[in-house]
Amino acid sequence: MSTNKNVVAKSSPAWIEKQFRLTENKTDIRTEIMAGITTFLTMVYIIFVNPDLLSIAGMPKEGVFIATILASIVGTAAMALMANYPFALAPGMGLNAFFAFSVASVVGWQGALALVFLEGILFIILSATNFRTLLINSIPMSLKAAISAGIGLFIALIGFSNSEIVVADPATFVALGDLSSPVAITAIFGLLVAAVLYALKVKGALLFSIIAATIFGMLPGIDVTGHFSGIMAIPSWDSFLSTAFKLDFSQAFKMGSIGLMLSLFMVDLFDTAGTLVGVSTQAGYLDEKGELPRSGSAFMADAIATVAGALFGTSTTTTFVESASGVAEGGRTGLTGIVICVLFVIALFFSPLVGLVPSAATAPALIVVGVLMMQNVLKIDWSDFTQAFPAFLTIVAMPFTYSIANGIGLGFISYAVINTVVKSKNKSNWIINVLAAIFAVYFIFI
Numbered sequence: 001m002s003t004n005k006n007v008v009a010k011s012s013p014a015w016i017e018k019q020f021r022l023t024e025n026k027t028d029i030r031t032e033i034m035a036g037i038t039t040f041l042t043m044v045y046i047i048f049v050n051p052d053l054l055s056i057a058g059m060p061k062e063g064v065f066i067a068t069i070l071a072s073i074v075g076t077a078a079m080a081l082m083a084n085y086p087f088a089l090a091p092g093m094g095l096n097a098f099f100a101f102s103v104a105s106v107v108g109w110q111g112a113l114a115l116v117f118l119e120g121i122l123f124i125i126l127s128a129t130n131f132r133t134l135l136i137n138s139i140p141m142s143l144k145a146a147i148s149a150g151i152g153l154f155i156a157l158i159g160f161s162n163s164e165i166v167v168a169d170p171a172t173f174v175a176l177g178d179l180s181s182p183v184a185i186t187a188i189f190g191l192l193v194a195a196v197l198y199a200l201k202v203k204g205a206l207l208f209s210i211i212a213a214t215i216f217g218m219l220p221g222i223d224v225t226g227h228f229s230g231i232m233a234i235p236s237w238d239s240f241l242s243t244a245f246k247l248d249f250s251q252a253f254k255m256g257s258i259g260l261m262l263s264l265f266m267v268d269l270f271d272t273a274g275t276l277v278g279v280s281t282q283a284g285y286l287d288e289k290g291e292l293p294r295s296g297s298a299f300m301a302d303a304i305a306t307v308a309g310a311l312f313g314t315s316t317t318t319t320f321v322e323s324a325s326g327v328a329e330g331g332r333t334g335l336t337g338i339v340i341c342v343l344f345v346i347a348l349f350f351s352p353l354v355g356l357v358p359s360a361a362t363a364p365a366l367i368v369v370g371v372l373m374m375q376n377v378l379k380i381d382w383s384d385f386t387q388a389f390p391a392f393l394t395i396v397a398m399p400f401t402y403s404i405a406n407g408i409g410l411g412f413i414s415y416a417v418i419n420t421v422v423k424s425k426n427k428s429n430w431i432i433n434v435l436a437a438i439f440a441v442y443f444i445f446i
Contacts, residue, residue, distance in 0.1 A: 020084060020333040027332040032086070035331025036339025039088050041204035043322040046072075046090045047347055048210055049362045051354050053096050053158070054315060057104035057112070063243035065354045066235055067312035073341045075305025075317045080334030080341070083297040086326050087279060088340045089305045092318035093369050094151035095267055097158055098404040099315035103260050110248035113310050115261045117247055120306030120316075122265055127299040135269065138431040143411050144270050145379035146391035150398035150407045151267070152373025157399045159366030162359040163187030182224045183360045186217045190364035198368060203325060206365045213361035224358045232349050239351070243313025259442030262435070263405035268316050272302045275319045283327045321372075386422055390415035409439035 022028060051064040068091050075089030103112040126132040160166035164183045169175035177184055190213030197205035217225040251257050276299075280292050287293060302319055309317035326336050380391045394411030398404050416436035419428040428436075 016335065019081070020335045022333060022335070025332040027330060029335065031330040032333060032335040033339050035086060035326035035329040035336040036343065038203055038329045039086070039320075039323055039326030039331065039336065040340050040343040041207060042325040043088055043090060043320050044204075044343075044347065045206040045210055045362075045365050046093070046320075048354060048357045049093070049365050050091045050096050050314065052162075052357070052359055052362045053100050053366075054109070057100040057109040059109050059313070060239065060242040061354050062236065062239040062351055063241075063313055065351050066240045066348065067243050067309065067314040069344050069348050070312045071305060071309030071314050071317045073344050074308040075301065076337045076344070077341050078301035078304050079298060079319070080337030082301045083294045084334040085280075085285070085294070085298060086283075086331035086333060086336030087276070087298070087323040088320050088326070088337060089302065089317050090320055091309060091314045092268070092271060092316055092320070093366075094148075094155055094373070094404070095264070095271070095316040095318060096314075097151070097155050098264065098267065101158070102403045102405050103264070106260065107251045107257055108248065110246045111251050111257070112315075113243075113313060114247040114249045114252045115257060115264060116316050117307055117310035118252060119261050119264045119268060120303055120310060122261075123268065123303035123306060124300065126269075127296060127303050132269075132296075132299060135431060138429050139270070140387065140415070140432075142380045142387040142391045143394060143415060144274065145376040146394035146411055147267060147270060147408055148274065148376040149374050149380075150395040151404055152370040152376070153395060154370075154398040154402075154404060154407075155373070156367045156370025157402075159363040159370065162366070163191075163363035164360075182217075182222045183358075186213055186222060186224050186358070186360040187363045189213055189216050190361055191367055194364045194368045206368060209364055209368075210357060210361050213364065214357050217358050217360060224360050225356060231352060233352050235348055235351060240312075245311060246313060247310065255441060259409070259439060260405055262438060262442075263408050264316060266408055266435075267404065268302075268306065268318055272299065272319050275321045275323070279319075279321065279324045279327055283332060386415075386418050389418060405442075409443060412436045412439050 016029070017023065022032070047065060047068050050068045051061040054064045055061045072088070072090040079085055079087050079089060099112050099116065103115060107115065126135070157166070164177040164181055165179065165187060166174050167177040179185070179188070190209050193212045194205055194209035197208055202208065214225055216222065276292060276295065280286055285292055292298065305317040309315070377395070380387060382388045390411045393414050394407045397410045398407035401407070412432060413436045416428045416433050420433070
């Protein structure tokens with residue numbers, strides 16, 4: 001099998017072999033193409049979910065649709081050409097929810113784009129230094145896992161709210177919604193489709209569930225689907241400019257904004273690091289020391305994508321864990337990423353479909369992603385209270401206060417205090433203490 005791959009790789013165009021080193025990575029063009037298609041199918045749901053989420057902050061859906069695709073193309077191409085890894089990038093789930101509900105609600109969506117841009121610049125600076133590695137290693141696994149799990153709960157809550165399965169209640173804060181409403185019925189149908197397809201390990205499960213729920217929403221008596229204005233269209237320059245280059249820096253350097261930007265940065269950093277390590281382990285990229293070769297280039301590509309995404313008009317762009325599906329299909333080089341970019345270019349011409357897909361169809365995807373992110377609680381040592389308590393605060397504060405930043409802040413502060421006073425084996429280092437102090441000031445002045 002590997003012999004055949006080598007033969008095919010050697011017959012590849014010289015520039016492809018030189019750029020992506022197919023022979024060295026024991027792969028071939030056909031395998032890379034199939035891997036790219038697989039990854040694209042598993043992540044393309046983001047072009048429908050992201051506009052729907054960010055529209056809550058007042059952003060035009062078509063503009064966000066274009067920005068989402070352009071940011072994905074820039075990020076994935078940068079990862080492919082700079083690091084030669086088959087990792088795809090797009091506006092991250094969780095980060096987009098944080099953008100819409102925690103950041104834009106405070107500084108407006110234009111101000112939120114400015115904070116994402118500054119966070120990306122900070123990421124670029126740290127990616128060029130060893131401080132990036134120092135920062136990642138200084139944060140305990142319990143807090144990293146708790147941040148991811150808490151974001152999962154937060155995303156799931158948004159999904160349940162958008163689907164009207166859970167509604168606000170003045171007496172009990174939240175309550176079960178009217179499950180006989182067209183929106184709830186459509187969402188429940190989509191959720192069951194997504195759950196079954198995911199359990200069957202069907203590639204593109206979330207995309208197919210969105211399509212199924214959208215079609216279901218067109219049925220007589222349901223009718224929750226948006227206005228149909230066609231399937232394909234040339235991207236509108238006016239739509240692009242409705243979100244592109246709209247950054248507002250007027251509030252960027254206020255204390256409250258700095259806390260929000262720091263939260264954006266922390267989530268982006270840990271999300272990227274966790275995804276890179278996890279998918280790289282699956283692909284066999286890690287060296288004998290457990291380190292990822294060319295990690296600096298990979299982080300730099302991620303940072304560049306975030307800056308580009310902010311300029312285009314979308315939330316933080318990050319490495320997608322769905323890249324693992326392409327790796328499982330044999331993708332080993334940046335050629336997989338180039339294939340993904342080509343498919344995103346094609347998707348750019350399907351903007352009319354964004355207005356057709358209702359929130360009831362994208363809500364199930366949010367809930368399923370929440371389930372997947374909650375798996376990180378297994379990495380927390382619940383038998384050690386000095387680890388468990390800060391992790392618990394981090395997780396529950398995000399959905400209960402409807403803020404990812406609050407969860408991160410409470411987690412860091414409680415970890416620093418408990419592990420400093422108790423003087424446990426899990427000592428709080430100076431980086432944790434500094435971050436805790438910044439968040440304490442943030443809570444005082446917000």
